[in-house]
Amino acid sequence: MASASISTSSFSSKSTTFFIFVCIMFLSVSVAESVPVNETRFKPLEELKNRRVRAHLKKINKPSVKTIQEPLYERPKGHNSSDEILERIQLWTESNEFCPDGTIPIRRTTEKDILRANSLKRFGRKIRRVRRDTMNGGHEHAVGFVNGNRYYGAKANMNVWSPRVTEPYEFSLSQLWVISGSFGHDLNTIEAGWQVSPELYGDGYPRFFTYWTTDAYQETGCYNLLCSGFVQTNNRIAIGAAIYPRSSYKGRQFDIGVMIWKDPKHGHWWLQFGSGMLIGYWPSFLFSHLQKHASMIQFGGEIVNSRSRGHHTYTQMGSGHFASEGYGKAAYFRNLQVVDWGNSLVPLSNPHLLADHPNCYSIKAGKNNVWGNYIYYGGPGRNGGCP
Structure with missing residues (x-):
């Protein structure tokens, strides 16, 4: 096993405002470090907490690594992958410095990042949601979705904004x-898009992110590369990096493409970002139900409503x-598509629409010859109709 190599290359001052990187080999294989009970039984609680945080940081930032060969894959029919364009859609790329071949860029986690979470166990994870069709745990959604069939992936373009997040959690x-799976204890999900999360990143910038779980957000899965699971193979895109430019109200609209699909050859779920850039894959063995296929595809937005001030x-x-x-x-998704059993991209037809609280966040669908199937969604949160 080789040690992780830390990139010490300098970045532009604008880029380093948003990102600190380490470059590691393709696949992180780390073993959780624990503090022996007999060594800490008489230690002060604060010292024990600090040791656990440092151990977790060491696991995330300097894991044991091994190189892998990217497995063969087959992209969905109907997707034009002839030209993979390196778009300037992440601030750190403005420095024109990238990780060497055989390594990937990873956002360096700091002690402050971990201490912003309520607990070490919660760091890098979503609050558990039990059901998708009700408000639970403060999560609210405005989504278009399809179900009742077998799905092998999805693709869309979503425009990027910097929505205000008013509470730290x-x-x-x-x-x-x-x-x-069901919206109980065996829910399997794969998720990708952009998010603003002050708790996770310490700022209000929209960032490219991924997530997965195989037990309804209870014990498995995490954001980005904060736990073992997702295998990144691209050294030019950083998961967790700030996205730039962004859309402006009554101004320029900027969107990003995201595609997730199940490779029919090996069963892995691949992620594509931007104009044909393969980021990596979720191995099939991570999942139970998703080893076969998906039963629902959703597109849209999600927020957490903490009601910390009683409203x-x-x-x-x-x-x-x-x-x-x-x-x-309004924010939009355009060119909504799903991947069918024959590994072909097909337009999403007649999506169901769901807004948990439409006076706070709403959604509407449409179709035209330029955008295909699309949705508008979003809202301000608290207002006269949303107490």
Whole structure:
């Protein structure tokens, strides 16, 4: 096993405002470090806490690593992958410095990152949600979805905003979900998109993110590369990096492409970002139900409403404006597609629409010859109709 190599290359001052990197080999294989009870029984509680935080940081930032060969894969039919364009959609790439071949960029986790979470166990994980069709744990959604069939992936373009998040333990995100199992203890999900999470990143910038779970957010899975699972193979895109540029109200609209699909050859779930950039894959063995196929696909937004002040949060979803305002004002997903049993991309037809609290965050769907199937979604949170 080789040690992780730390990149000491300098970055532009603008880039380092948002990102500190280490470059490691393709696959992190780490063993959780624990503090022996007999060594800490008489230690002060604060010292024990600090030791555990440092041990967790060591595991995340300097894991044992091994190189792997990227497995063969087959992209869905109907996808044009002839040209993989390195777009300037992440601030750190403005320095024109990338990790060497055989390594990947990883956002360096700091002690402050961990201490912002309520607990070490919670760090890098979503608060558990029991059901998708009710508000639970403060999570609210405005999504378009399809179910009742077998799905092998999804693709869409989503525009990027900087929604306001008003409480430290809240977040606002826009993503696509690949789902299987029941909304109980055996829920399997794969998720990717952009999010604003002050707790996780310490700022209010929209960042490219991934998530997965195989037991309804209880014990398995995490954001980005904060636990073993997702295998990144791309050295030019950093998961967790700030996205730039962003959309502006009544101004320029900027969107990113995301595709997740199940490779028919090996069964792994692959992630593509931007214009054909393969990021990596979730191995099939991580999952139970998703070893076969997905039973639901969702597109849209999610926020956490903590009600910490006794009323609905002011946290925004999408642009912070309702779906009815339309282009240039509301957030959107366009070119909604799913991957069918024949590994072909097909348009999403007649999506179901669900807004947990439509006076806070709304959604509407449409179709035209340029965008195909699309949705507008989002809202301001607390307002006259959303107490």
